[in-house]
Structure formats: structure tokens, C-alpha cells
Amino acid sequence: MQKIEAIVREDSFNPIKKALEEKGIISMTVSDVIGRGRQKGVFLKWRAGEHRIEFLPKKKIEIVLEDNNLQVALDIICKIGKTGAIGDGKIFVMPVAEVIRIRTGDKGVEAI
Amino acid sequence: MLINSGDNAWLLTSSALVMLMTPGLAFFYGGMVRRKNILSTIMMSFMTLGLIGVLWVLYGYSLCFGKDIGGIIGGLNYIGLNNVGQLPSSVYATTVPHLTFMAFQGMFAIITVALITGAVVERMKFSAILIFSIIWFTIVYCPIAHWIWGGGWLAKLGALDFAGGSVVHINAGVSALALAIVLGPRKGYKDGTNMTPQNIPFIVIGAGLLWFGWFGFNAGSALTSGGLASNAFVATNISAAAAALSWMLLNWFYHRPTVTGIATGAVAGLVAITPAAGYVKPIMGIPIGIGVSVICFYMMRLRNKTRIDESLDVWACHGMGGTWGALATGIFATVTVNSAGANGIIYGNLVLLGKQLLAIIVVWVYSFGMTWIVGKLIDKAIGLRVSETEESIGLDISQHGESA
Numbered sequence: 220m221q222k223i224e225a226i227v228r229e230d231s232f233n234p235i236k237k238a239l240e241e242k243g244i245i246s247m248t249v250s251d252v253i254g255r256g257r258q259k260g261v262f263l264k265w266r267a268g269e270h271r272i273e274f275l276p277k278k279k280i281e282i283v284l285e286d287n288n289l290q291v292a293l294d295i296i297c298k299i300g301k302t303g304a305i306g307d308g309k310i311f312v313m314p315v316a317e318v319i320r321i322r323t324g325d326k327g328v329e330a331i
Numbered sequence: 332m333l334i335n336s337g338d339n340a341w342l343l344t345s346s347a348l349v350m351l352m353t354p355g356l357a358f359f360y361g362g363m364v365r366r367k368n369i370l371s372t373i374m375m376s377f378m379t380l381g382l383i384g385v386l387w388v389l390y391g392y393s394l395c396f397g398k399d400i401g402g403i404i405g406g407l408n409y410i411g412l413n414n415v416g417q418l419p420s421s422v423y424a425t426t427v428p429h430l431t432f433m434a435f436q437g438m439f440a441i442i443t444v445a446l447i448t449g450a451v452v453e454r455m456k457f458s459a460i461l462i463f464s465i466i467w468f469t470i471v472y473c474p475i476a477h478w479i480w481g482g483g484w485l486a487k488l489g490a491l492d493f494a495g496g497s498v499v500h501i502n503a504g505v506s507a508l509a510l511a512i513v514l515g516p517r518k519g520y521k522d523g524t525n526m527t528p529q530n531i532p533f534i535v536i537g538a539g540l541l542w543f544g545w546f547g548f549n550a551g552s553a554l555t556s557g558g559l560a561s562n563a564f565v566a567t568n569i570s571a572a573a574a575a576l577s578w579m580l581l582n583w584f585y586h587r588p589t590v591t592g593i594a595t596g597a598v599a600g601l602v603a604i605t606p607a608a609g610y611v612k613p614i615m616g617i618p619i620g621i622g623v624s625v626i627c628f629y630m631m632r633l634r635n636k637t638r639i640d641e642s643l644d645v646w647a648c649h650g651m652g653g654t655w656g657a658l659a660t661g662i663f664a665t666v667t668v669n670s671a672g673a674n675g676i677i678y679g680n681l682v683l684l685g686k687q688l689l690a691i692i693v694v695w696v697y698s699f700g701m702t703w704i705v706g707k708l709i710d711k712a713i714g715l716r717v718s719e720t721e722e723s724i725g726l727d728i729s730q731h732g733e734s735a
Binding site for chain 1: 367518519522523524525720721723724725728729732
């Protein structure tokens with residue numbers, strides 16, 4: 220079992236969610252986060268001065284998947300989330316030791 | 332004429348009440364947008380107090396109420412408040428100092444410009460809305476106010492607009508629609524990104540201030556402190572109450588009785604009674620209020636279906652609410668309430684409704700057309716929209732360097 224933590228653009232979130240739904244990937248946890256990459260945020264310039272925006276709003280999607288579903292999800296997020304501009308985000312993949320459904324006590328892949 | 336202290340006291344108070352409606356609107360709108368744009372939305376409303384507050388006394392009052400030129404526009408005889416002093420005008424609000432009438436009218440001009448901004452939130456450049464406001468105020472608001480209130484051609488024809496159903500609400504509503512179409516939708520709108528209200532308590536504060544201020548808006552438009560003002564006052568409250576109640580019930584029928592809904596319903600009720608408050612029997616506030624909530628409720632759904640991002644439904648509530656109000660005036664008006672008015676359809680007179688319809692069409696066409704043109708011109712000159720990055724970060728930071 221694997222967990223995806225995907226940091227994506229706010230505007231990309233809805234299309235990604237819909238595409239995942241179509242492939243049967245429905246359960247997820249979503250949070251509003253702020254973050255930055257190597258560019259240290261964004262620099263806005265105008266006549267009256269400059270302003271560095273250090274952290275930009277993004278959406279974080281956390282999904283736990285069976286191993287054979289992982290690539291499908293990664294492909295969707297990469298394809299829809301990519302605009303080519305700085306700020307598209309990142310995906311982190313990590314192994315999951317255990318999954319438990321609290322209501323029923325199901326464990327493992329059954330509980331995903 | 333002699334100054335009537337009751338009239339002046341009420342009209343000055345009403346001016347203050349209407350002034351409060353603009354910050355009220357700022358909260359009403361502000362509560363409906365995403366957190367990152369709340370300050371920008373508030374700013375777009377609040378700045379009108381400064382901008383239009385100054386332009387009004389420089390030349391706006393004169394263009395609206397100055398010496399009539401061909402029924403189209405007022406002259407420059409009141410430029411810089413020339414000849415607007417402590418003595419009453421011989422034409423307008425003859426029992427109060429001219430300054431009072433001018434101040435009262437100024438508050439209307441201010442809020443009309445602020446109303447339009449609801450359509451363009453979360454993506455319009457601040458500099459662009461400033462320039463738009465100056466031009467729109469000068470070539471759309473002032474002529475229309477002159478035609479209907481300043482002794483212009485629509486007034487001479489006999490169209491009735493007690494407190495601004497056409498001058499303020501249809502005008503702003505239809506202009507809002509035009510500007511929203513020229514501007515384009517918010518990024519993410521077409522993808523269904525969540526853009527629901529993020530500060531609903533502010534919406535209620537706003538609606539409360541608007542309802543309170545509207546007593547000045549409508550009852551103050553009697554320009555006197557006698558029975559007519561009372562008529563308008565009560566009609567206003569009844570319409571707001573009826574509309575709030577019926578919107579709440581409609582909302583419940585569809586999903587749940589939402590707080591956003593009842594606040595919107597109350598505002599719609601206030602919009603609809605605006606042209607009618609001093610011409611109809613107060614109890615007619617009930618059918619007028621129920622009618623407007625049904626109409627505006629479905630107009631909002633319709634607008635949503637068209638996928639035009641007229642973000643805060645200024646057209647659905649003010650444009651269509653004002654249209655219904657103007658028609659309702661043609662239906663329910665009676666000279667027993669106001670001898671300076673006329674009788675409506677239920678008293679056997681079809682002519683008034685015809686005149687109302689004419690005024691409605693004129694305002695629709697002129698406001699929409701001129702706003703479209705001005706919007707396109709400003710877009711060509713400096714661009715209407717912020718950049719994509721600025722829109723993502725939010726206008727509070729990108730336009731105002733502030734965060735709430």
C-alpha cells in the first residue's frame with residue numbers, strides 16, 4: 220500500500236479530483252496549505268515598490284492506494300496538474316505500514 | 332420657501348443612513364468572496380466614498396440636477412457647489428437647504444458605483460476599476476439620473492422612480508452584467524473550483540446595515556418628513572420582510588434555508604420596493620416582496636446555468652429586482668398615496684405601466700451598451716484583469732499589499 224501526498228495548484232484541484240473519481244479513486248484527504256519551492260516564493264513588482272510573497276496557497280491531496288493503482292493516480296495528477304509554469308507542485312510517495320477502517324475494524328488493503 | 336426643520340432633520344439623517352449603506356455593501360460583498368480577496372472587495376466599495384464623494388461635488392450634482400439641456404443632461408451651473416447653499420432650491424426639496432438635497436443625492440451616486448463592483452471581484456485591477464468608475468459615473472450615472480430625476484426626458488414623460496429602482500438598481504445591475512462579460516470569468520470558474528462565500532457573518536452584517544440604511548434611501552426620498560415618508564418607510568420594511576421570508580422558504584424547498592439566502596432575499600425585497608415605496612400602499616410590499624424573491628431566485632439560477640461569471644449576482648438581484656420594482660410601480664401605484672404619482676394597472680390605468688416599460692428598456696440598453704464600450708476601451712488601454720499569478724495569490728496582497 221502506498222500513500223501519495225500531492226501539492227497542487229488550487230485551480231488544478233477540481234479537474235484532478237474529477238479525473239481520479241472516473242478511475243475509481245475516491246477517498247482522499249484535502250487541505251489548504253501554503254508553501255514555496257526553490258524560487259523562494261514570488262516577487263511582485265510595481266511602480267510603488269516591490270513585494271516578495273514567500274508562501275503561495277496550494278491544495279494538498281493525500282491518498283492511500285493499493286500498489287497496482289498507484290501509477291494511475293500519479294499519471295492523472297501529473298498530466299492535469301502540469302501547466303509548465305513554476306508553481307505546478309510536487310508529489311511525494313511513501314509506503315504505508317498499516318491501514319485500519321475504524322468503523323468495522325477492517326485492516327490492510329480491505330480498509331482502503 | 333421656508334425651511335421645515337422636520338424635513339431637514341429627516342433628510343440629513345437619511346443622507347447619513349444612505350452613506351452607511353456603502354460600507355454595509357462592502358461587508359455584504361466582502362463576505363461572499365474567498366478570504367484572499369476580501370480586502371480588495373471591501374476596497375472596491377469603500378473607495379467610492381472617496382472618489383464619487385469628491386466628483387459629486389465637483390461636477391456630478393450639476394450634471395444630474397443642473398439647468399436642463401435638451402432633456403439629456405444638466406448644465407454646469409452648480410459646478411463646485413456654486414449656488415448650492417443654505418437656502419432651499421426652488422425646484423428640488425423646497426423645504427430644506429439646497430445643501431441637504433445635494434448631499435442626499437450624492438450618497439445615491441456613491442453606492443450605485445459601488446454596486447457594480449460585485450460583478451468583477453477577485454480578478455479586476457484596482458486601477459482599472461478606479462478609471463472605470465470615473466468614466467461610468469460621468470457618462471452613465473449622471474445622464475440617467477438627470478433623465479429620471481433631474482427633470483430630463485423620462486421624467487417629463489411621466490416615468491416614476493421614487494428612490495432609484497432604475498437610476499440605481501437596474502442601472503448598476505445591467506452595467507455589472509456587461510462588465511462581467513467583458514472581463515471574463517475568474518480563473519478556475521469553468522472547472523468548478525470552489526468559490527463559495529467564506530465569511531457569511533459579514534454578509535449578514537452587510538445586509539443588516541443595508542436594511543437599516545435603506546429606510547433613509549426610500550423614506551428619505553420623500554424629501555419631507557410627513558405621511559409620505561412614513562408610507563415609504565413602512566412599504567420598505569414590509570417588502571424586505573416578505574422577500575426575506577419567501578426567499579427563505581424557496582431556499583428551503585430547494586435545499587435548506589441558508590443564511591446567505593435570507594440575507595439576499597431581504598436585499599432583493601429592498602431593491603424591488605425602491606421605485607415604488609412612495610407610490611404604493613405599504614401593504615403592497617407583500618406581493619412586491621414575494622414577487623421579487625421568486626424572480627431573483629430563479630434569475631440567479633439562470634445566470635448560473637449560462638456560466639457567465641457575474642460573480643455576486645448584481646444583475647440577478649439589482650438588475651432584475653429593480654426591473655420588477657419598476658413594473659410593480661406600474662401595477663400598484665395610486666394617487667391616493669402620492670398625488671404627484673399616477674395610478675397603476677390595478678386602478679384601471681395602463682399608461683403608467685407603458686411608461687415604466689419604456690424607462691426600463693432605455694436604462695437597460697443605455698447602461699449595458701455604454702458599460703460594454705467603456706469596459707472594452709479600458710481593457711485596450713491598460714487591461715482590466717490582474718495577471719494570472721496575481722489572481723492566484725489573491726488581490727488583497729497583489730493589489731493592496733495587505734492581508735486580513
